[in-house]
Amino acid sequence: MRNEHKLRAQIRTLVDGGATGLAILSTILVVAPLVAIFIYLVYKGASSLNLDFFTQIPKPEGEDGGGMANAIEGSGVLLAIASIIGVPMGIAGGIFLAEFGRGTKLANAIRFTADVLNGVPSIVMGMAAYSLVVVPMGHFSAFAGGVALGIMMIPTVCRTTEEMLLMVPHSVREAALALGVPNWRSVLSITVRTASPGIITGCMLAFARVAGETAPLIFTALGNSYSSANLNQPIAALPLQIYVYALSPYDDQHRLAWAGALVLIALIVIAVSLVRYVTSRGVLKGAS
Amino acid sequence: MGVGIEVTTLNAWYGTNHTLQDINLNIPANHATALIGPSGCGKSTFVRCLNRMHETNPIARVTGTVRIGDVDIYADAKPVEIRRRVGMVFQRPNPFPTMSIYDNVAAGLKLNGYKNRQALDEIVEKSLKNSALWDEVKDELKKKSGASLSGGQQQRLCIARALAVDPEVLLMDEPASALDPVSTSKIEDLIFQLKSQYTIVIVTHNMQQAARVAEKTGFFLNGRMVEFDSTHKIFTNPADKRTEDYITGRFG
Numbered sequence: 001m002r003n004e005h006k007l008r009a010q011i012r013t014l015v016d017g018g019a020t021g022l023a024i025l026s027t028i029l030v031v032a033p034l035v036a037i038f039i040y041l042v043y044k045g046a047s048s049l050n051l052d053f054f055t056q057i058p059k060p061e062g063e064d065g066g067g068m069a070n071a072i073e074g075s076g077v078l079l080a081i082a083s084i085i086g087v088p089m090g091i092a093g094g095i096f097l098a099e100f101g102r103g104t105k106l107a108n109a110i111r112f113t114a115d116v117l118n119g120v121p122s123i124v125m126g127m128a129a130y131s132l133v134v135v136p137m138g139h140f141s142a143f144a145g146g147v148a149l150g151i152m153m154i155p156t157v158c159r160t161t162e163e164m165l166l167m168v169p170h171s172v173r174e175a176a177l178a179l180g181v182p183n184w185r186s187v188l189s190i191t192v193r194t195a196s197p198g199i200i201t202g203c204m205l206a207f208a209r210v211a212g213e214t215a216p217l218i219f220t221a222l223g224n225s226y227s228s229a230n231l232n233q234p235i236a237a238l239p240l241q242i243y244v245y246a247l248s249p250y251d252d253q254h255r256l257a258w259a260g261a262l263v264l265i266a267l268i269v270i271a272v273s274l275v276r277y278v279t280s281r282g283v284l285k286g287a288s
Numbered sequence: 289m290g291v292g293i294e295v296t297t298l299n300a301w302y303g304t305n306h307t308l309q310d311i312n313l314n315i316p317a318n319h320a321t322a323l324i325g326p327s328g329c330g331k332s333t334f335v336r337c338l339n340r341m342h343e344t345n346p347i348a349r350v351t352g353t354v355r356i357g358d359v360d361i362y363a364d365a366k367p368v369e370i371r372r373r374v375g376m377v378f379q380r381p382n383p384f385p386t387m388s389i390y391d392n393v394a395a396g397l398k399l400n401g402y403k404n405r406q407a408l409d410e411i412v413e414k415s416l417k418n419s420a421l422w423d424e425v426k427d428e429l430k431k432k433s434g435a436s437l438s439g440g441q442q443q444r445l446c447i448a449r450a451l452a453v454d455p456e457v458l459l460m461d462e463p464a465s466a467l468d469p470v471s472t473s474k475i476e477d478l479i480f481q482l483k484s485q486y487t488i489v490i491v492t493h494n495m496q497q498a499a500r501v502a503e504k505t506g507f508f509l510n511g512r513m514v515e516f517d518s519t520h521k522i523f524t525n526p527a528d529k530r531t532e533d534y535i536t537g538r539f540g
Contacts, residue, residue: 171378171380171382172382172384174344175382175383175384175449176384176399177341177371178341178371178375178376178450179371179395179396179449179450179453180369180370180371180372180373180453181368181400182368185400186399189399190384190395190399193386194384194386
């Protein structure tokens with residue numbers, strides 16, 4: 001009897017160790033590609049990073065040097081337009097799905113549409129923006145690129161907002177209603193506020209995803225070899241510039257493409273951390 | 289000051305489930321009234337009908353009349369107006385997790401557009417004093433989150449939040465059932481102090497608690513009110529056999 005007990009305990013320890021080992025291995029497998037990509041980017045791109053890269057516009061083909069100042073600016077402009085379009089519309093949609101339209105046919109239709117939209121290839125988004133914005137306007141523009149990216153943000157923001165709102169405990173909503181607060185006010189001031197850390201994460205995910213998109217910009221923002229502050233004109237973007245340089249026959253441009261990719265990832269990381277830092281400062285000690 | 293509550297042929301349903309059947313009851317002003325009964329007997333549903341929270345559930349339905357003071361709450365008023373006059377404290381403490389202690393107490397007023405800062409400061413202080421929490425939190429009112437307090441403190445915070453909107457009636461749905469004995473006795477002391485200013489209706493599973501805090505007690509069973517009388521009478525000489533069986537612990 002005693003021996004049997006001992007044996008079982010040993011088997012348990014063994015199985016426990018095995019399961020923990022598997023979990024650690026899987027984690028490493030998941031993180032490894034990310035780390036590998038980053039190391040390779042640093043290895044290939046860091047040597048071309050200098051002040052010129054951030055301050056100069058591209059040199060004519062064949063000439064060495066030059067930078068991507070216009071592309072960095074352009075990506076900033078495009079992402080700003082995209083966020084102005086995508087974040088409010090996505091959040092508003094998510095609030096409708098979770099709070100006001102729960103169980104209605106309209107809400108189910110919207111949820112289904114958002115899921116389908118999420119799966120639409122990004123080049124199709126570019127074509128949609130091309131026919132909706134570029135064709136009526138008659139020319140490529142920063143605005144059209146921003147619209148394409150903005151539409152791509154909507155489903156992610158919308159669905160994460162919905163999920164996060166549904167995670168707010170029922171007791172918190174009841175507390176607000178029992179104080180005589182009207183439902184709309186309770187939703188905006190209590191439920192959305194309680195869910196805001198998750199909603200912000202959703203917005204950041206959507207932002208990071210579209211920041212690296214190339215395909216939807218090909219027919220919309222087009223790209224530009226010069227700096228442009230005009231939303232009505234074609235504009236450069238980091239992913240576009242990387243794409244063009246990576247296909248070029250010149251070694252120097254290849255190096256710049258690697259540096260561009262490194263900068264793109266670094267900028268996304270910085271932007272996401274910055275938003276998290278700023279928004280977490282308002283949160284109180286001990287909350288959540 | 290508190291006002292009396294007059295309930296006439298109140299019926300309530302969840303879907304097809306007839307949870308409350310023909311309840312008639314007069315709850316006196318400025319007293320504590322306890323509702324006891326086994327789980328699922330309808331006492332929580334009953335208090336939720338007194339501030340129209342019952343109907344926030346989409347499948348819920350209610351008929352009959354409830355008069356609070358001079359107002360027939362189902363005929364003459366909107367739910368939000370009623371809920372400002374009838375405060376509620378729930379079974380589990382439910383402070384707003386992202387708000388400071390101060391904002392939790394001020395929430396009812398702020399969310400209804402009340403802006404006078406100085407008056408808000410006074411109301412928050414008064415409410416926290418009334419709920420016996422002031423001394424424990426006064427130094428960290430705006431720094432600490434309501435969710436960082438202990439369970440008992442959170443429940444007193446919720447009471448302060450309900451008091452801040454200056455209700456006439458305070459409904460308490462098993463306010464101490466999730467708390468330890470020390471916190472429970474604090475809540476009971478509080479009910480004792482508050483009942484001179486508010487009409488208090490408290491749902492409880494704890495019969496000693498009902499005996500300690502309430503002048504009147506109602507016994508609910510299977511969606512009906514079996515007996516309603518002075519607490520002393522209910523616990524010493526109940527008129528109904530079922531009440532006696534319940535308080536002597538033969539079921540429930």
